[in-house]
Amino acid sequence: MLARLLKEAKYTVVFTGAGMSTESGLPDFRSARTGLWNKVDPTRLASIDALENNREEFIQFYHKRLQAIHDYKPHAGHEILGKWEKAGLVHAIITQNVDGFHQQAGSKNVTELHGTLRTVHCHTCGTRYLNQEFIDGTFHCECGGFLRPSVVLFGEMLPYDAIETAETETAKADLFIVLGSSLSVSPANYFPVEAKQNGAKLVIVNMEATDYDDLADLVINERKIGDLLKEIDEKV
Numbered sequence: 015m016l017a018r019l020l021k022e023a024k025y026t027v028v029f030t031g032a033g034m035s036t037e038s039g040l041p042d043f044r045s046a047r048t049g050l051w052n053k054v055d056p057t058r059l060a061s062i063d064a065l066e067n068n069r070e071e072f073i074q075f076y077h078k079r080l081q082a083i084h085d086y087k088p089h090a091g092h093e094i095l096g097k098w099e100k101a102g103l104v105h106a107i108i109t110q111n112v113d114g115f116h117q118q119a120g121s122k123n124v125t126e127l128h129g130t131l132r133t134v135h136c137h138t139c140g141t142r143y144l145n146q147e148f149i150d151g152t153f154h155c156e157c158g159g160f161l162r163p164s165v166v167l168f169g170e171m172l173p174y175d176a177i178e179t180a181e182t183e184t185a186k187a188d189l190f191i192v193l194g195s196s197l198s199v200s201p202a203n204y205f206p207v208e209a210k211q212n213g214a215k216l217v218i219v220n221m222e223a224t225d226y227d228d229l230a231d232l233v234i235n236e237r238k239i240g241d242l243l244k245e246i247d248e249k250v
């Protein structure tokens with residue numbers, strides 16, 4: 015059915031979460047055993063409060079995450095989404111992920127709602143640097159400000175331009191496919207609802223059930239995204 019929906023749709027938006035990158039080796043946040051937030055309290059580390067008042071631990075936590083996106087790479091599922099964009103089957107990706115794997119796998123139209131680990135920027139003047147600086151232990155900008163990963167921290171607003179683009183893409187969608195998200199964080203989890211309210215068909219592909227499954231036209235649980243996308247790719 016998902017293959018048919020993909021072929022019939024005029025404008026398909028794919029919305030991804032951390033479950034899109036677990037098969038690349040990056041842990042997600044809320045899976046029962048392996049989720050990052052099961053070991054770490056996000057508000058203690060991935061927050062503006064941690065940046066300002068718990069800087070040592072903040073640096074350690076992000077140093078590991080920045081290193082991980084260099085150690086791992088996109089998997090076949092990311093590559094297939096890039097191929098489907100070229101084939102006109104996927105028109106936009108809205109991602110909560112900060113690993114940059116969609117772009118690395120060839121997807122062009124990617125909106126990053128929660129920023130990116132690919133760069134760091136000065137918390138005072140905003141100057142951007144490649145994340146290698148942070149990995150190599152450069153934590154200060156020429157202006158003296160603190161360099162921090164360009165991700166949205168808990169307690170910060172989402173980038174306005176990302177929200178605006180996500181709104182525009184969601185409004186155009188007649189097919190909206192969620193891949194690998196528990197849909198437990200707002201305002202990101204508003205987009206699948208918005209798509210449905212706009213009359214799009216909503217598909218949720220997630221290992222575990224989500225609170226939005228009853229809203230979806232199609233729910234696929236207990237399937238690994240990489241395997242499922244490979245299977246669909248043979249049918250489209």
Ligand code: APR
Nearest residue numbers: 031032033036042043044110194195196220221222238239
């Ligand atoms: N195939 C299918 N589903 C998977 C796979 C897989 N290979 N691996 C994990 N999942 C599912 C899990 O069952 C889980 O429900 O992906 C979902 C990931 O959910 P979360 O860990 O909550 O990640 P996400 O929804 O992206 O979190 C949103 O929370 O902490 C913030 O900013 C962070 O962007 C993140 C946001």
